[in-house]
Amino acid sequence: MSTRMEDRELTWYEGIKDALPTFIGYMSIGIAAGIVGASSNFSVLEIGLLSALVYAGAAQFIIFALLVQGTPISVIVFTTFIVNLRHLLMSMTLAPVLTKYSLLKNIGIGALLTDETFGVAVTRMAKKEPINDRWMYGLNLSAYAGWIMASVLGATAGKWISNPKAFGLDFALTAMFVALLVLQLQNLKESRLKLYLTLILYTAILMFILSMFVSISIAVLLSTIIAAAIGAVMDR
Incomplete structure (x- = not known):
């Protein structure tokens, strides 16, 4: 029975389905990021491009703050690198079960890996359940699309919210990580x-x-x- 489960090929659809909680979470955090970006005088296009090209919630909040303060680009790049260095460890954790796929596929999986999609994948691994490239792409791309959509929506709404700190939106990402920490500690x-x-x-x-x-x-x-x-x- 366990052998048949390990040999079963997961589909894109199953990855998309497993990404649903992450997608919903990203809608709230992404909207908050977009509002904060808009209040920092970034355009909707700039926020959308930042979400698509950087795709790192914590880094985006930091980039907004540092650019407003006139921080040199070199410092911003270095800070973003340090903040996201944890992705190296997360990718190394998943690497042993993805070695059978091509380098190009692994680059695609690693480039879109986040704390939340890593959590979904590593939970399956802990339960001795299989993961494969199609499932990972369904998981990662769903979360990626959700983050970009939410950021753009937040940037659009941000035109009418001059002070996001009054609503605690600047604390949204921190709150998400605290919630993730609590859930981990409970188990x-x-x-x-x-x-x-x-x-x-x-x-x-x-x-x-x-x-x-x-x-x-x-x-x-x-x-x-x-x-x-x-x-x-x-x-x-």
Whole structure:
């Protein structure tokens, strides 16, 4: 029975169906991103292109803020690179089950991978359920289309919302990641939950200490990297 399940070829449609919760989530966060972008004096076209070409929610919120402040392009590119560096680890996690596909297909899958679609894929892997290239493309492209549509809708609506912070829209992405964290913690064993909560505490302490010597943005990056390294050693 398990062998037949592993050999079964998943379809695009199944990937699209599994992407539905992500698609719905992206509609809300994408609209918020579009509104924030519009309030930062970006045009609908610029926001749409940014969503299509960068396709990274956290990075887009950061780019809006940095460009408004007149930050040099080199700093923006480097910051975006650091923020999205986690995608390297996510892609490496999925790589072993996708090695049978061509390099071009893997590039396409990796380029559209996000935290949420990775979560859907890795959950199937944890349940010993199969994934394949068609399923991944259905999953990724559905989420991609949803994000672009939502960003454009938000950019259009943003013309009538001068201060998105008054509605808490600038906190929308952070709220989504907090919700994802809570959902992950709920399904953990007690020993692993203690480990992760300890690492979160380490991160907060390191962030506080490092912020006395460097900027808060650098402190966040350094404390996260150090805590992740500690976690890798403790988790073995």
